[in-house]
Amino acid sequence: MTRNDTVRTRRSGARWLVPVVAALIGLAYLVAGLVAGDEVFGIGGLVLMLGLGGVLLLLSGRSETIAGLLDRRDERINKLDADASLFSGMTLVAAVLVMFVVEIARGQDGAPYYQLGALAGVSYVVALVHQRLRG
C-alpha cells in the first residue's frame, strides 16, 4: 500500500465537532435556565448534552456508523445520514401541516404552525436554488 493509494480527505477535528456542538447547546440551556431562574432545567440540560456528546465519542470507538457520522469521511454513511435527514425533515413538515389544519379546524389562526410551514417552504426553495447554482 503506497501513499498514493490512499484517498486524501480532510480529517481535522471533525470527530469532535458534534460533541463540541452538543456541549455548546448544553451551555445555552444552562444560561437560559439561569436567566429564567430555573437552575434544574439549566444544569440538567447541560449534563444531558455533555452526556450525549460523551456517549457519542465513546460509541465511536465501537461503532463504525457512529464513527463515520462523526468524522464524515465515509460517503455511504454520509448518504445514510442524508436519507435519514430527508425522512426526518419530511416527517416534521407533515406534522406541521397536520397541526396547522387541526388548529384552523379548532378556530385558531394556525400559529405557530403556519410560520413553521412557511419556514420549511422558504428553506426548501433556497436550498433548491443553491444546489441548482452549484450545478
Added chain:
Amino acid sequence: MQNTVRSLRVQRGLSQGDLGAALAVSRQTINSIETGRYLPSLPLAMALARYFETTVEEMFDDEE
C-alpha cells in the same frame, strides 16, 4: 451490481478493514460494495480502480 472488488481484495491478502482504511471509508462500506448492496460514487469507484490498478469498467461490469 456484480463487481470484482472482493476477488481483487482477497488476491492481495487484504481485509475489508485494510481496504477501507486505504480508501478512507469504513469496513461496512467495503462489505456493502462487495455484496452489491451499495453502488459507490464515481470518485470512490475510480479510487478503487486506481488502487487495484484496473479500470472502473472491469471492476463493475454488469454484463457477465
